[in-house]
Structure formats: structure tokens, C-alpha cells
Amino acid sequence: DWTPDAFVETTVEELREEIGDEKVILGLSGGVDSSVAAMLLNKAIGDHLYCIFVNNGLLRKNEFESVLDQYKHMGLNVKGVDASARFLDALKGESDPEGKRKIIGRVFIEVFDDESHKVENAKWLAQGTIYPDRIESVSASGGPSAVIKSHHNVGGLPDYMKLKVVEPLKMLFKDEVRRVGASMDMSAEILGRHPFPGPGLGIRILGDITAEKVAILQEVDAIFIDGLKKWGLYDKVWQAGAMLLPVDSVGVMGDERTYEKCVALRAVESTDGMTADWVNLPYEFLQKTSNDIINKVKGVNRVVYDISSKPPATIEWE
Numbered sequence: 001d002w003t004p005d006a007f008v009e010t011t012v013e014e015l016r017e018e019i020g021d022e023k024v025i026l027g028l029s030g031g032v033d034s035s036v037a038a039m040l041l042n043k044a045i046g047d048h049l050y051c052i053f054v055n056n057g058l059l060r061k062n063e064f065e066s067v068l069d070q071y072k073h074m075g076l077n078v079k080g081v082d083a084s085a086r087f088l089d090a091l092k093g094e095s096d097p098e099g100k101r102k103i104i105g106r107v108f109i110e111v112f113d114d115e116s117h118k119v120e121n122a123k124w125l126a127q128g129t130i131y132p133d134r135i136e137s138v139s140a141s142g143g144p145s146a147v148i149k150s151h152h153n154v155g156g157l158p159d160y161m162k163l164k165v166v167e168p169l170k171m172l173f174k175d176e177v178r179r180v181g182a183s184m185d186m187s188a189e190i191l192g193r194h195p196f197p198g199p200g201l202g203i204r205i206l207g208d209i210t211a212e213k214v215a216i217l218q219e220v221d222a223i224f225i226d227g228l229k230k231w232g233l234y235d236k237v238w239q240a241g242a243m244l245l246p247v248d249s250v251g252v253m254g255d256e257r258t259y260e261k262c263v264a265l266r267a268v269e270s271t272d273g274m275t276a277d278w279v280n281l282p283y284e285f286l287q288k289t290s291n292d293i294i295n296k297v298k299g300v301n302r303v304v305y306d307i308s309s310k311p312p313a314t315i316e317w318e
């Protein structure tokens, strides 16, 4: 019978044997899969595992700092690379969703390649690929492995893609990955995280991306997600987030008409992201969240809740 404890024990042994004293590079995304893969490798080879966590400037509010802290706490040999400016610069003026994805993917590869060159004599690239990733074309977990997948038939591979690949979770489903993480005492905070797309807030800001829009959406998203946690709703939802819409919504301030941003909140139930239903969140929660957002986030005057199921309405708006 499969148990997480036995899986950890045999996998750690196999990794030790396979890798020996060679060096391994791994891209952490903040998500469950890459984090659990890193912990397994850390158990097997310790500081011969070199983790790289890239801030693309499109993460949730305070995410980069807080997740980096958690990784260090877990004893991982991790380097945080803040490349926000590089991503935002490359994205300037691009409003096409696929165009934005391509830019984010390309810059990620450049940054990751630069960083991997700094690890002298690395021989392996570890990835948090899980079983469903090998079947589906879009990885819900996103991040480094999704980027690699979508680029693997482009000519002229970056150097890190020429490394030997090790994928300790490739036979597991998501719930098994969570159980493996729990058996290594990883925090519920990391193991229970909602999926988050690799391009991050970049595909939740409809249209072109600016630093100002990112800052607005981070505030809105933080109020929504913190609220879900406070109300005990976070674990009942498969994925949640906010979209910044490219419309100016009219409002009144005294005798004046003002034009400010409109945001859409989305929360879905799903098992694999392929189909999804919107979640029937309590009206009191929606009321409080909407008031908080409009009162606290400058530049937003309207909040709507997305009540569309997938298919046909995808989870992301872009």
C-alpha cells in the first residue's frame, strides 16, 4: 500500500543514489509542487540543492518576501532574485494576453538561465512536475515547469535545459503531493495554497500592465484573500483572485462624476481546473469585502462578483 512516509523514505534514497554528490538547480514558484519537490531533494542532498525563487513583479502582495522567509525557515538553500523591474519593462505596452504570457515566459527563462550559470558545475535540473502535468497541456501549478514545457520545442535551448532532469513527484497526484509534504512536516500554509498561474497578476490585469495597476490589484487581491481566510472560507475554495478590468466606471463624489477602476472577484470550486463552478460565497462576506475594497483601495469605485462556470468561462479572464 502507498503511504507518504514510505514514499519519502524510498524517494530520498533513490535521489541520493541517482544524484550522488552532484549539484541540482530547482526553480521554486511558491506553489505546493515545487516546494514539496525541494523538500525531498533537501532531505536527500542538503545544500547541493540550489533553489532559485524569482520575483516577476506579478506576485501577490508581500508574497515574495513572505514565501522566501518560509523557504529559509524550512532549511532550503534558496536564492531570491527580484527581477520585477526587468519583467515590467519588457511588458510595457503589451496588451495581448498571449503576448504577455510569451514575454513573461521569455524573461523568466533569461533570468533563470543567468542565475543557473552562477551555480558552478551544476548537473541536474529538478522540477515539481506531477502526473497530471504530463497529460495536460496547461499546468495549473504554472511557474518554472510550465514555462519549460511550453518552450521545449523552440530552437536554441538555454543552458539549464541541457541539464539532466529529475522529477521526484512525476508519479503523484496533487492530493498525494500534499500528503507527502505533510509527512515531512511542511506547514499547512504552503500545502494548502490555492493554485496561482505562472504569469501571475499579469493575466489578471486586463490589457497593458503598469506598476501602478499591479499595486492596485495587489491591494484588492490581499483584501479578498485575507478575508476568505478570516471567514474560514479559504479552504473551501479551490482558487480565488481578483481581476482589474480595463473599464473606467462612473461614480459620484459630491456633485461630481468621477471615473475609476472596476474589479471583478472570482472564486471557484474545481478538482483539476478543467471544469469549475463559481462558489456561492455568503452575501455578508461579499458585502464586507466590497466595502473594504472601495474604502481602502484608492482608484477603485466598483466591485463585481463573477458568477460564471467553466465551461465556457475560463477561471482566468485572459
Ligand code: XMP
Binding pocket: 101, 138, 139, 140, 141, 142, 143, 146, 195, 196, 197, 198, 199, 239, 273, 274, 310, 313, 314, 315, 316, 317
Ligand atoms: P483557465 O483560465 O484556463 O485556467 O480556466 C485553468 C487553470 O490554469 C491556470 N492558468 C495558468 N497557469 N500559466 C499557468 O501557469 C498560464 O498561462 C495559465 N493560464 C491559466 C489558472 O490559474 C487555473 O488554475
